[in-house]
Structure formats: structure tokens, C-alpha cells
Amino acid sequence: MNIYVGNLNYTLKEEDVAELFAAYGEVVSVKLVKDRETGRAKGFGFVEMADDEEGAAAIAKLDGADVQGRNIKVNEAKPRENTGGGGFNSRPRREGGFQRQGGGGFNRGGGGYDRDRGHGGGDRFNRNSDGGRPQRRERY
Template sequence: MSIYVGNLSYDVTQEDLSQVFAEYGTVKRVQLPTDRETGRPRGFGFVEMETDAEETAAIEALDGAEWMGRDLKVNKAKPREDRGPSGGGNRRPSGGFSRRY
């Protein structure tokens, strides 16, 4: 399981985030997704820790804490939903009308 960390400063680095979470245990991995077009961080990240107990301690300590001028949102990450194919090929007609044949 991993931890979702939201409302991050756009200046944060993986090293910064790793150091903060290391106070609560062993950090296995840090991910900071970036925007495909600009390459800038998207304002959130994910942290994986060694044990569930360490994750729980970090979440309890850091959720709502101010860091780098922002109030962090920290909780257990939810599994990523399968959004299906992009392009909208499986959408229903707009307006709520159904086709009659």
C-alpha cells in the first residue's frame, strides 16, 4: 500500500518528501507525477513505506500539517481506477435521448 500526499508545493523534490517521511520509518519509494506537457510537478505524490505501522504513523502525524507553506493532505492511496480507452468512443448520445430504430 502507498500513501497519497496532496497539496504539495510545486517546488518539492523526491528527496524533500523522502526526508519528511523518513522521520516515521523507512521510505521504500517516492513518486512525484509530472505534467506531460510542462514537466512540472502536479502538486501531489505517493510515498511507500516499509510497514503499515510506519505508514499509519506518518499519516496521523502529517495529515493537515503545514509544510513549505501549504497544509498537506495525507491519507492511504486508493487504487487507480481503470478509466477505459480515451477518446470517448463508448459514450452515450448527449442530451439523455436514446436512439430509436
């Protein structure tokens, strides 16, 4: 069972957390999350326990417990959602570019900054319902 542990004192080491959970069963691994740039602890981490029943017992007993002056948060870790990576330039590219509402600028086909979600206009002209000559759309 994979367990999330939060609100940890920043001075705690992985060995300290392993010892805390070992009272409830076999600890397979402990991973405290650290800041990539500074290397300092972020105050949360994950504990993997060999048996689900032992993990559930640890969650029941340790959630809200005072550890070095802090009430820790302990619950079953949820699977991480795939957000497509992360970091700079991880968003999917969109067509249309940054433009004024209703077209103009470069790329006269219309479409604002996000055509997929309808925030930029689409076509620069609207057609009549009878399919006649396109008419200019009012600008905001």
C-alpha cells in the same frame, strides 16, 4: 503501504518528501506527479512505505502539517479505478451516429447519439399495444 500526499509546494523534490516521511519509517519510493507537457510538478504524489504501521503513523502525524507554507493532505492511497484508458478516442464506439430525435438523416434505423442509454429514440415508429400498424411518433 501506498500513501497519497497532496497540496504540496510545487518546489518540493522527491528527495524532500522522502526525507519528511523517513522520520516515521523506511520509505520504499516517492513519486511526485508532473505535467506531461510542461514537466512541472502538479502538487501531489505518492509515497510507498515498507511497513503499514509506520505508514499509518506518518499519515496520522503529517495530515494537515505545514510544509513550506502549505497544509499538506496525507492519506492512504486508494486503488485507481480502471477507466478504460484515457485520452482522446478512448470512449467505446456507439452505433447510430449523431442524428435528430426519432431518426432521419443517415442511418434511418433511428437511434440518436447514444442508443445504449435511450437518449435518441430507438425505432422511428412506435407500434400500438395491440401490435397493429406502426404509427408515426410525435416529434419534439
